[in-house]
Amino acid sequence: MDAKERIARRVAQELKEGYVVNLGIGLPTLVPRFLPKDVHITLQSENGFLGMGALDGEPRPGEVNAGGQPCGLVPGAAVFDSVTSFALIRGGHVDVTVLGGLQVDEDGNLANWMVPGKMIPGMGGAMDLLAGAKKVIVAMEHCTKTGEPRLLERCDLPLTAKGRVSLVVTELAVFGISHGEFVLRELAPGVDLETLRQKTGARFLVSDSLSEMAAAL
Amino acid sequence: MNKLMDWDDVGPLFRDGMSIMVGGFFAVGTPGGIVSLLARQGTCELTLIGNDTASPTTGVGPLISSGQVSKVIVSHIGTNPVTGRKMMDGEMEVELVPQGTLAERIRCGGSGLGGVLTPTGVGTVVEEGKTKLAVGGREYLLELPLRADVAILKARKADRAGNLVYERAARNFNPVMAFAADLVIAEVDELVETGCIDPDDVMTPAALVDRIVVSRKEA
Numbered sequence: 206m207d208a209k210e211r212i213a214r215r216v217a218q219e220l221k222e223g224y225v226v227n228l229g230i231g232l233p234t235l236v237p238r239f240l241p242k243d244v245h246i247t248l249q250s251e252n253g254f255l256g257m258g259a260l261d262g263e264p265r266p267g268e269v270n271a272g273g274q275p276c277g278l279v280p281g282a283a284v285f286d287s288v289t290s291f292a293l294i295r296g297g298h299v300d301v302t303v304l305g306g307l308q309v310d311e312d313g314n315l316a317n318w319m320v321p322g323k324m325i326p327g328m329g330g331a332m333d334l335l336a337g338a339k340k341v342i343v344a345m346e347h348c349t350k351t352g353e354p355r356l357l358e359r360c361d362l363p364l365t366a367k368g369r370v371s372l373v374v375t376e377l378a379v380f381g382i383s384h385g386e387f388v389l390r391e392l393a394p395g396v397d398l399e400t401l402r403q404k405t406g407a408r409f410l411v412s413d414s415l416s417e418m419a420a421a422l
Numbered sequence: 423m424n425k426l427m428d429w430d431d432v433g434p435l436f437r438d439g440m441s442i443m444v445g446g447f448f449a450v451g452t453p454g455g456i457v458s459l460l461a462r463q464g465t466c467e468l469t470l471i472g473n474d475t476a477s478p479t480t481g482v483g484p485l486i487s488s489g490q491v492s493k494v495i496v497s498h499i500g501t502n503p504v505t506g507r508k509m510m511d512g513e514m515e516v517e518l519v520p521q522g523t524l525a526e527r528i529r530c531g532g533s534g535l536g537g538v539l540t541p542t543g544v545g546t547v548v549e550e551g552k553t554k555l556a557v558g559g560r561e562y563l564l565e566l567p568l569r570a571d572v573a574i575l576k577a578r579k580a581d582r583a584g585n586l587v588y589e590r591a592a593r594n595f596n597p598v599m600a601f602a603a604d605l606v607i608a609e610v611d612e613l614v615e616t617g618c619i620d621p622d623d624v625m626t627p628a629a630l631v632d633r634i635v636v637s638r639k640e641a
Binding site for chain 2 (some may be wrong): 252253254265266272278284286288294330332333337365366
């Protein structure tokens with residue numbers, strides 16, 4: 206199991222029975238495969254679904270996810286337009302959104318939509334999801350490809366939203382964010398505190414109930 | 423009133439310099455026949471308003487590749503590298519708008535509202551130059567209405583009166599755009615007689631639709 210799958214597996218444990226969940230493209234889309242069998246969630250997709258499912262059989266016209274890939278709809282699914290979709294998102298009707306990140310800082314700020322001069326894909330629905338989802342989980346690899354920390358005192362990339370992230374899951378650790386501080390809650394097996402400090406660009410508190418990052422489903 | 427058009431009569435409805443709202447989300451729900459027609463007839467200096475710029479060969483992408491577009495107002499350009507290159511080179515203006523804000527701005531433009539207050543974008547570059555208001559202790563940005571000269575929509579089915587039914591995620595921005603343009607043209611896969619769509623099933627009421635054209639397979 207690679208780093209991304211380990212991150213997705215841990216994020217899946219945050220999702221509770223009955224939650225309405227919106228998953229960003231990329232790593233977050235791996236999360237449903239790690240859900241415990243007794244946990245049923247409803248996937249919201251910003252292109253117009255509640256009750257998105259995996260593709261089952263041949264692709265059908267108009268049944269695509271927010272990344273444009275063919276998907277399915279579960280029994281009981283609903284289809285709607287973009288205004289309704291973002292009323293659901295902004296209006297607090299989505300329990301959890303799981304998004305990828307470029308940088309997260311100790312004030313719960315997230316940067317994930319552009320790198321000035323290099324990459325400007327646009328924010329799509331990410332800013333609305335951050336503004337409106339009840340809980341925002343960032344799922345990302347702990348460092349960049351060149352080894353730079355992504356958890357920082359202050360994001361230096363343009364923000365996607367201010368102060369909305371409450372949980373960060375990486376392949377090395379799980380951090381909560383509260384009152385302007387990262388709080389280490391779980392460490393992955395085989396990772397020590399000193400290594401984690403070297404790879405993290407911000408000070409962090411260690412929770413009294415620090416535990417090993419759960420591996421079992 | 424006969425809203426049904428032959429393809430030959432669609433082209434003259436467009437002029438250089440127009441603003442056009444285009445339904446679709448990564449080309450799903452984009453009227454491909456009308457986009458192809460615009461590409462063939464070379465209508466230029468267009469301002470396009472829509473969710474994204476799809477890819478160089480899908481959705482509105484061909485119009486961007488051919489240089490017919492001077493500005494886009496969209497939420498996402500990451501799937502079309504040509505858009506990014508033209509933006510960097512200063513050949514085309516790109517206004518990036520959060521997707522939910524884009525939907526609401528179009529809704530305002532089509533429903534007689536002077537703007538909307540949204541928390542989306544507070545504390546980011548999106549708030550630059552905008553009025554910020556606090557309501558109930560939370561900060562909001564005032565986002566202003568968007569309208570266009572023409573909206574081009576894609577529906578699965580229309581009746582002759584112009585009532586529209588969309589298919590799955592191809593609905594997206596189409597219904598709200600039907601309110602927000604001076605001329606609304608729907609490209610449809612299937613045309614049925616008036617009365618053949620149950621009123622409960624109508625997604626865009628006929629009064630909003632000015633013209634109907636039936637998709638050609640080869641378009």
